[in-house]
Amino acid sequence: MPVQVSVIMPVYNMTEFVGQSINSILQQSFSDFELIVIDDASEDGTDKVVHSYKDRQIIFERNPTTIDIEKQKEHLVSDFSLYGKES
Known part of the structure; x- marks a missing residue:
């Protein structure tokens, strides 16, 4: 079954901040979501x-480039499942 919410996080050279950002999203009380990280x-x-x-x-x-x-x-x-396709 598809998730209710897709959180999209575009990143580029974010080693210093990406962990903190992921932690913040994962600690939300709402749990029916996916986190799509696009590097x-x-x-x-x-x-x-x-x-x-x-x-x-x-x-x-x-992305390779x-x-x-x-x-x-x-x-x-x-x-992505943002539009109904299961991941």
Whole structure:
């Protein structure tokens, strides 16, 4: 069954802040959500921080190269459960 809420977190070279941001989202009282982290080809280990979380609510996507924000939006609309597709 699809989740009720999709939280989308775009990141780029955010090693210093991504863990704190994920923790904040995971600590919410509402639990029927997924967290979609989109890494725009970070070069600082942001992906390692995200992968350190073993929570089934976290979906991680990493772009192999930096992608324009409009293309990112198109990707999200077509591929994620934000619009009814189960992850």
